Amino acid sequence: MxxxxxxxxxxxxxxxxxxxxxxxxxxxxxxxxxxxxxxxLTIFMASPTSIVEEGIKIITDGTLWPHLLLTIQEALAGYLSAVVVGIAVGLLWTLFPVSEKYMNVFCSAIMAVPKVAILPLLILWFGIGFQSKAFLVFLFSVFTILYNTVTGAKECKKEYLKVARVFRANRFQTVFLVIIPAALPSIFNGLKLAAATALTGVLFSEMQSARAGLGYLLTESQNLLNTPRMFFLIILITLLSVGAVKLIDAIEYAISYRWRHV
The missing domain is CATH 1.20.5 (Single alpha-helices involved in coiled-coils or other helix-helix interfaces)
Structure with missing residues (x-):
């Protein structure tokens, strides 16, 4: 059967x-x-053949690569910073619940601020270069990772915690050997959500204030009414987002497999 x-x-x-x-x-x-x-009309939609031709053109003439590399660098810098800070603060809140009571109000307030509204301030503080883009990506990603980490830690089964107490595990051993493995699905869910929003953040920032990057290239194509290029860039950005999520899926599987066979 x-x-x-x-x-x-x-x-x-x-x-x-x-x-x-x-x-x-x-x-x-x-x-x-x-x-x-x-x-x-071609001004509204591009045919698949024209999209492929335009994609081959900007790849072979070298137009795409500097913009693609810059966007990936900005997204990675902001995203990796958000991963470190989000997981670290989440573990801090788990280890010391008083810190969550103190910081939660401030984090909620910062998270509620529209990212569109603070972009002019970021440009004033960091300029229109790399730093403002990376910091905006950080803001787009960090709270998703933080709250998913805390949620996963709080959903750890009480039976696991009781076993840790029986074996006289201290607080750090309980967190790193019991709570974190139990919270991994929630943490990786936050990482996947943040990966998609990170790319959104960097593109939005580049479209508003940049002279390079995929967002800038997309805005330039719009101004020139180059519809095939716009379609190609949208497809490329979508593939980058899907690839990032699949990469995190593979990392999650590898870590989970290792935990099961320790």
Whole structure:
């Protein structure tokens, strides 16, 4: 019975994938037909062939690489800083609950401030260069990681904590050997959410005040009414976001596998 269920699930999964591919193919064919037939003007939508041609053009002539590298550097700097601070503060709140009572009000207030509103201030403080972009990414990401860390730590089963007390584990041993492994799913969920918002933050900042980066390139394409380039950049940004989430998934699997086999 179990073998039959597994084969059924596999067949269903295969058919779902096939349906997804057919849907994407149908959409691409419709886009190509709509643009070529003149039903939709090229200023509003680009055909798949023109998107591919424009992508090959900016890749081969070297236009894309400096902007892509800068955006990745800004996103990584802000995101990694948010990971360190978010997890560290989350563990601090877990170790010392009084610190959470003290800091929670301030963190909630800062988190509630619209990031759009403080961008002019960040430009005044850090300029229009690397620092303001990285700091905005940090603000976009840190609270998601922080509160997911705290939520995961608080959801640790009481049975685990009782076993730690029986074995006379101190507070740090309880946190690092019991609470953190139990909180890993919630922590990684926060990391994945923050990875997507980090890219959003850096693009928004580049589109508002930058002379380089994918956000700047996207704004420039919009001003020039270069629709194929805009579509290509949107697809590239989407793939970067998906790739970041998949990378975090792989890291989560590797860490979880190692914890299970310690």
């Amino acid at each position: 179990e073998k039959k269920k597994k084969t059924k699930n596999k067949k269903r999964f295969t058919w779902v994938n096939l349906a997804q591919l057919l849907t994407v193919a149908a959409l691409l064919l419709w886009m190509q037909w709509a643009v070529n037939s003149g039903r939709v």
